[in-house]
Amino acid sequence: MENILDYTLEELSNWMKDNGESAFRAKQVFSWIYKGVWIFEEMKNIPKSIGEKLNNHFYIGIPKIIEKFESDIDGTQKLLLGFKDGNLIESVIMRYKHGNSICISTQVGCRMGCTFCASTLEGRIRNLTSGEILAQIIVAQNQLGERISNVVLMGSGEPLDNYDNVTKFLELVNADYGLNIGQRHITLSTCGIVPRIYELADKESSITLAISLHAYSDEIRKNIMPVANKYTIKEVLDACKYYVDKTGRRITYEYALVSGINDSADDAKSLSKLLRGMLCHVNLIPVNEIKENTLKRPSKKIIEDFESILKDEGIEVTVRREMGNDINAACGQLRRSYIETQK
Structure with a gap:
């Protein structure tokens, strides 16, 4: 079947x-x-x-809604979805004045091993198919009763580790007979699998590429992101420059601020020097604290100071607006807690 x-x-x-x-x-x-x-x-x-x-x-591979939580703070909805083989994933619906956005998963679990992410703690179980990725949006629109207008591939899994299925999904989600969501309304977040960035660039798509950078040096990056042992920051940035040249699209660099690891004034200045002159935007993300590790988020003042230094250095920057804090909306948390309760 x-x-x-x-x-x-x-x-x-x-x-x-x-x-x-x-x-x-x-x-x-x-x-x-x-x-x-x-x-x-x-x-x-x-x-x-x-x-x-x-x-x-x-x-018809529509997953079942196993659990649903809605934030009392901002209306964010988190869905725990179950497929017919028993595997679980998460999707998060975020409601804004300009429309509804959804953060979707591309794999069951993840094998990238980033220390700050709950999705990767048990490794990758399997890839999602293109239709399973698409189905998250279909089921979300159905239960919401409203159109989803923006899509972020930033849930569980590394999209470029599931390249063929993800690129076919981009074709399906854009199709006029279906959801008809334009590529400019889609963001793909990757930890930086260099060969796949080049392949994606050659497709000359209009999606927004978001790079999980999280450090200005290879030494720091290796401590929190195992992928840095395979691809250096220079290799990642060279691939990003190629992507910009081929597509004309600005790249977002995600930077998870972790107390005592990458949040100092010197870190901010070094990051600014690294990215100066590039067509880019930095998205600062105060790290989500999870019980499985000891990583802590910086104070509000340190976050603000870090942002100010980047701005003063001419780098476009925002601090990610945190959505659904009261429902553990960070990827991987709901799935893990549900599996633990079932045990």
């Missing part, structure tokens, strides 16, 4: 023709799915005979 959400319209049209049906039926089927009808027999203009063929070959 195949997940029909992994198919493009062209692929499903070809399947219809190969199985003796009219190609236009493919668009009808997708229309029902995006309307929230996830049982073939309930698709009213699909003949019973076609529904039986579909049932024999496909399933």
Whole structure:
């Protein structure tokens, strides 16, 4: 059985023709799915005979909402989603005046080993398929009753470690027969898998690339991000410059501020020197404290001072607005707590 959400319209049209049906039926089927009808027999203009063929070959891979939490502070919603194989992922819906955004996962778990992230503590279980990545948005829109207009691939998993499925997802989510979310409304966050950055650049897409940098030196970066043992900061930045040249898109550099590790005034000045002259924006992220490690977030004053130094050095910078603090909205936390309670 195949997940029909992994198919493009062209692929499903070809399947219809190969199985003796009219190609236009493919668009009808997708229309029902995006309307929230996830049982073939309930698709009213699909003949019973076609529904039986579909049932024999496909399933509609919409995950179940296992748990849902909504913040009393800002309306952020966190969904714990379960797939048919029993694996769990998380998605976070953030509501802004300019529209709804969703942070989605690309893998069950993660093997990158970043010390500040709860998603990576048990390693990668498996990749999500393109349809499973897409389904997070479909189920979120359905339960929200409103359109999702912005997508961030920044949940569990490293998107460029699941490159083929993620790039196909970018095709599916942009399709006019489906969600029709433009690439300029999509951000992909990566820890910096250099060869894949070059490949993504060659596609000349319009997505925003966000690099999890978190340090100005390889020595510091290696202490918190194992990927730094494979790719140096220079290699990452060279790939980023290539991406900017090919796409014309500004890159966001994410910088998780960790008390006593990368939050000093000297760190800020060194980071400014590293990025000076690049088409970029720095997103400062006070680290999320998790019980599995001892990393602490800096004080409010240190965060403000760090931001001020970057601004004074001519670097565009913002401090990430924290959403859903009362519901543990950082990726990986809900999944881990649920698994522990089930044990």
